Amino acid sequence: MISRFSSFILYFLLLGFLCSCQANDLQYKLIEEKPIATFVGNVKTDSTLRSEMTDQEFSQLQFQILTEGNQYAQLFSITDDNGILKSASVIDREDVCQPGVQCILEFSVSIFKRDVTDLDKLGFVKFLQIGVEIKDINDNAPIFLEPEIVVNISESVPVGHIILTSTAIDEDSGVNNSVQTYEISSFDNTFSVQLIENLDETSNLGIIVNKQLDRETKNSYQVTVVAKDYGSPQRNGTLLVKINVIDANDNAPKFNQSSYSLSVKENPPIGLVLLHVVATDFDIGKNGKVTYHFGSRTAKVVTRLLSLNESTGALIVKDIIDFEVDQFLQFYIEAKDQGLPAKTAQAIVKINVTDINDNSPKININFPPGGELISEDSKIGQYIATVSIQDDDSGVNGTVSCSVKDKTFELTKVYENIYKINLKTKLDREDKAQHNVTVSCSDFGIPPKHNSSNFIINVSDVNDNDPKFSESVYLSTIYENNAVGDIVAIVTAIDPDEGKNGEVSYSLSLNADSVFSISTSSGIITANKIFDREEIDQYEFNVTASDNGTPRFSSTVLVIVTIGDKNDHAPVYSKSLYTFTIQENLIPGTIIGHVSAYDNDTDGNGRLMFSQSHSFSSVFQIKQNTGEIMVIDLVDRESKELFEFNVTVSDHGLPPKTSSARIRINVKDENDNFPVIIFPTKSNNSIQIPSSLEVSSLYNQSNSI
Numbered sequence: 001m002i003s004r005f006s007s008f009i010l011y012f013l014l015l016g017f018l019c020s021c022q023a024n025d026l027q028y029k030l031i032e033e034k035p036i037a038t039f040v041g042n043v044k045t046d047s048t049l050r051s052e053m054t055d056q057e058f059s060q061l062q063f064q065i066l067t068e069g070n071q072y073a074q075l076f077s078i079t080d081d082n083g084i085l086k087s088a089s090v091i092d093r094e095d096v097c098q099p100g101v102q103c104i105l106e107f108s109v110s111i112f113k114r115d116v117t118d119l120d121k122l123g124f125v126k127f128l129q130i131g132v133e134i135k136d137i138n139d140n141a142p143i144f145l146e147p148e149i150v151v152n153i154s155e156s157v158p159v160g161h162i163i164l165t166s167t168a169i170d171e172d173s174g175v176n177n178s179v180q181t182y183e184i185s186s187f188d189n190t191f192s193v194q195l196i197e198n199l200d201e202t203s204n205l206g207i208i209v210n211k212q213l214d215r216e217t218k219n220s221y222q223v224t225v226v227a228k229d230y231g232s233p234q235r236n237g238t239l240l241v242k243i244n245v246i247d248a249n250d251n252a253p254k255f256n257q258s259s260y261s262l263s264v265k266e267n268p269p270i271g272l273v274l275l276h277v278v279a280t281d282f283d284i285g286k287n288g289k290v291t292y293h294f295g296s297r298t299a300k301v302v303t304r305l306l307s308l309n310e311s312t313g314a315l316i317v318k319d320i321i322d323f324e325v326d327q328f329l330q331f332y333i334e335a336k337d338q339g340l341p342a343k344t345a346q347a348i349v350k351i352n353v354t355d356i357n358d359n360s361p362k363i364n365i366n367f368p369p370g371g372e373l374i375s376e377d378s379k380i381g382q383y384i385a386t387v388s389i390q391d392d393d394s395g396v397n398g399t400v401s402c403s404v405k406d407k408t409f410e411l412t413k414v415y416e417n418i419y420k421i422n423l424k425t426k427l428d429r430e431d432k433a434q435h436n437v438t439v440s441c442s443d444f445g446i447p448p449k450h451n452s453s454n455f456i457i458n459v460s461d462v463n464d465n466d467p468k469f470s471e472s473v474y475l476s477t478i479y480e481n482n483a484v485g486d487i488v489a490i491v492t493a494i495d496p497d498e499g500k501n502g503e504v505s506y507s508l509s510l511n512a513d514s515v516f517s518i519s520t521s522s523g524i525i526t527a528n529k530i531f532d533r534e535e536i537d538q539y540e541f542n543v544t545a546s547d548n549g550t551p552r553f554s555s556t557v558l559v560i561v562t563i564g565d566k567n568d569h570a571p572v573y574s575k576s577l578y579t580f581t582i583q584e585n586l587i588p589g590t591i592i593g594h595v596s597a598y599d600n601d602t603d604g605n606g607r608l609m610f611s612q613s614h615s616f617s618s619v620f621q622i623k624q625n626t627g628e629i630m631v632i633d634l635v636d637r638e639s640k641e642l643f644e645f646n647v648t649v650s651d652h653g654l655p656p657k658t659s660s661a662r663i664r665i666n667v668k669d670e671n672d673n674f675p676v677i678i679f680p681t682k683s684n685n686s687i688q689i690p691s692s693l694e695v696s697s698l699y700n701q702s703n704s705i
């Protein structure tokens with residue numbers, strides 16, 4: 001009869017940082033448990049960088065570890081200017097790696113170069129893939145997961161019967177730091193210990209019964225198994241095995257298979273029956289009634305994920321089985337009859353969990369220092385950020401392809417899961433000051449899983465725009481006789497740049513300086529003097545708008561100011577007195593002359609209208625428009641030989657201005673009467689003269705007798 005107690009083997013594979021499977025550019029070694037800031041290596045001098053650039057470029061290199069999304073990268077630090085790689089925490093090899101495998105932590109370092117023309121700017125040079133092997137020290141003792149077990153064993157088991165249990169675990173790796181020997185101390189050498197190799201290269205610990213047992217002489221044993229490593233210092237772990245010797249029983253249950261293997265896709269529905277185990281017992285009654293149990297040392301993870309129906313042997317899914325956490329489950333199940341003592345049998349169950357595409361790619365975006373703000377004059381190709389991708393699925397389900405749908409930025413693959421983002425086109429802050437860039441990734445599973453992540457790039461300003469006037473020429477009118485300080489015109493120029501680069505100030509050209517003033521900030525142009533249209537009726541000058549950026553940009557616009565007229569001049573006659581001489585008896589309608597006047601105002605204010613004081617004359621009339629004077633009635637010198645009157649001229653201003661002149665018209669005689677002799681007599685035309693009249697003397701009526 002064989003009685004075994006349960007044992008378990010658990011393959012617990014934690015998927016850590018997925019290996020980029022690229023040969024590392026630099027490989028370092030670090031012994032575990034070293035204090036923080038232990039020197040690991042000098043990336044700057046150990047790499048081939050020195051031979052790839054000039055002395056000056058080499059001296060200006062900057063280093064950055066891509067920590068985003070890589071938990072191992074955070075265990076290290078690098079001095080940004082000289083590339084000294086140090087540990088950033090105390091690293092316990094057993095925390096970061098599985099036992100027994102080579103422990104290499106991998107991460108990337110980005111290298112930037114200061115731009116010689118602009119020391120604030122960083123240019124991307126390359127990535128270096130770094131691997132740091134964490135070397136083991138013997139810091140862990142071998143340990144048995146359960147320090148004490150109880151085994152019931154029939155007194156009838158043959159010599160050589162093996163009680164199976166789990167080996168001790170030593171989390172250290174390396175030849176001498178892992179478990180090397182097992183020693184047993186037992187009463188009278190009844191038991192010995194031996195490693196039992198399994199087919200899958202794991203092993204179990206076998207406690208071998210060396211002598212025939214006899215419950216009646218000794219019904220229990222306590223044996224101690226000590227596991228030792230050969231490390232320095234040597235460490236050990238102990239297992240106390242309490243063995244109860246029980247009465248014999250005929251038949252044990254027997255599983256129809258000694259081992260059950262199956263494969264299940266991850267995330268099976270809760271309640272799914274994975275398999276039925278079947279054991280038969282040839283005994284009858286209680287001795288033949290079989291119930292099923294997990295082996296006593298089944299790992300907790302198994303009992304958390306699975307349940308076993310005691311009566312039917314159905315193995316049922318109890319919780320989510322995730323490939324990314326548990327890829328393989330292995331445990332013993334036990335069939336037990338109800339006899340006293342009960343008999344048991346064991347079988348091993350091995351479950352492979354297979355992947356389905358249930359993880360979306362995770363997108364991590366790393367910017368260089370200050371990299372989320374870039375200048376609008378950045379060159380095409382400027383490095384923007386590094387994108388690292390993580391997809392926990394395996395095979396095509398974990399193979400990812402990413403893209404950026406953006407006119408301005410482009411994504412290029414550097415390694416399998418690392419991309420860099422560069423500038424694809426020139427930026428123009430005035431067109432777009434902020435870019436919201438979306439990185440979209442999909443894996444190649446069927447159906448694929450997608451994810452996207454977006455980041456914001458702010459564009460900083462450079463002075464690349466002139467101020468622009470709202471008009472190509474400013475035309476403005478101001479009326480003469482204005483007040484000093486009156487607003488003449490307002491010019492406005494807009495500069496789309498930001499801050500000082502877009503701050504506009506105005507100035508006048510020299511020729512306008514004394515006549516006008518301009519407000520530097522508002523562009524309001526005011527008069528420095530009182531204008532007189534009759535003196536100057538138009539001013540032309542330039543206004544310059546400049547921004548305050550470096551270099552300064554400016555533009556110039558022509559301003560034409562027209563001085564508007566006010567009725568500030570009265571008409572003026574060319575003479576104050578006009579004298580005309582006419583013949584009498586002119587035909588009515590005859591023009592006898594004209595008066596003229598001028599007015600220095602323009603338009604209505606200068607348009608003249610002549611008139612006469614109407615009290616005056618029914619004989620002459622002045623024409624309103626021309627100032628011509630016309631005869632309108634017969635003029636008889638004999639009745640009036642001198643006419644005098646005033647004419648007025650007025651402009652069309654509001655109110656009109658007037659002035660007047662005097663007109664004098666002399667009427668000349670015309671031979672319109674026959675001669676009549678009134679001397680010496682009207683009747684006989686004879687004259688008597690005295691003889692005394694002297695020669696040459698005039699004789700007239702008064703002389704007459």
Ligand SMILES: *[C@@H]1O[C@H](CO)[C@@H](O)[C@H](O)[C@H]1NC(C)=O
Pocket residue numbers: 150151152244246296341
């Ligand atoms: C061993 O047998 C005793 C009774 O004899 C029982 O109480 C105990 O549960 C058994 N232990 C195991 C591990 O089977």
Ligand SMILES: *[C@@H]1O[C@H](CO)[C@@H](O)[C@H](O)[C@H]1NC(C)=O
Pocket residue numbers: 175176230
């Ligand atoms: C392991 O220990 C043995 C004995 O102490 C020693 O001879 C051997 O060199 C060690 N092996 C390693 C790899 O340290």
Ligand SMILES: *[C@@H]1O[C@H](CO)[C@@H](O)[C@H](O)[C@H]1NC(C)=O
Pocket residue numbers: 226235236237
């Ligand atoms: C196990 O190690 C302890 C100290 O860690 C030591 O005192 C003890 O003697 C060791 N036991 C054996 C059996 O070597």
Ligand SMILES: *[C@@H]1O[C@H](CO)[C@@H](O)[C@H](O)[C@H]1NC(C)=O
Pocket residue numbers: 261262263352
């Ligand atoms: C489980 O996986 C192992 C190793 O990958 C393989 O050898 C075995 O055939 C698989 N078993 C089943 C049932 O798929």
Ligand SMILES: *[C@@H]1O[C@H](CO)[C@@H](O)[C@H](O)[C@H]1NC(C)=O
Pocket residue numbers: 256257276277278
């Ligand atoms: C064992 O029993 C299970 C459940 O009835 C069955 O699926 C399986 O084929 C059996 N195995 C053998 C070897 O008969």
Ligand SMILES: *[C@@H]1O[C@H](CO)[C@@H](O)[C@H](O)[C@H]1NC(C)=O
Pocket residue numbers: 309310311312
């Ligand atoms: C086991 O299966 C039987 C039959 O299907 C059922 O009646 C019983 O409730 C189950 N036991 C448990 C603990 O689920």
Ligand SMILES: *[C@@H]1O[C@H](CO)[C@@H](O)[C@H](O)[C@H]1NC(C)=O
Pocket residue numbers: 354355356357358394395396397445446447
């Ligand atoms: C990928 O996932 C699908 C289901 O989504 C699965 O059928 C396939 O086996 C998986 N492929 C790999 C390589 O794991």
Ligand SMILES: *[C@@H]1O[C@H](CO)[C@@H](O)[C@H](O)[C@H]1NC(C)=O
Pocket residue numbers: 359360361362363364451452453
């Ligand atoms: C998408 O990527 C982001 C960034 O890595 C991650 O936080 C998020 O969980 C991902 N989404 C899904 C559905 O996996």
Ligand SMILES: *[C@@H]1O[C@H](CO)[C@@H](O)[C@H](O)[C@H]1NC(C)=O
Pocket residue numbers: 436437438454456
């Ligand atoms: C950027 O775009 C994404 C989707 O395209 C949106 O959800 C997010 O709010 C945007 N962010 C900003 C700051 O506009």
Ligand SMILES: *[C@@H]1O[C@H](CO)[C@@H](O)[C@H](O)[C@H]1NC(C)=O
Pocket residue numbers: 509511540541542556558
């Ligand atoms: C105004 O500027 C233009 C050129 O920008 C120049 O040709 C012109 O002479 C300037 N005029 C004055 C009045 O300064």
Ligand SMILES: *[C@@H]1O[C@H](CO)[C@@H](O)[C@H](O)[C@H]1NC(C)=O
Pocket residue numbers: 569572600
């Ligand atoms: C009118 O203008 C003329 C020519 O410009 C000038 O000689 C004259 O003095 C002005 N008269 C008045 C009243 O301003």
Ligand SMILES: *[C@@H]1O[C@H](CO)[C@@H](O)[C@H](O)[C@H]1NC(C)=O
Pocket residue numbers: 576613645646660661662
């Ligand atoms: C006519 O004009 C003169 C000056 O030109 C003025 O002295 C006189 O008073 C005016 N007479 C009338 C009647 O308007």
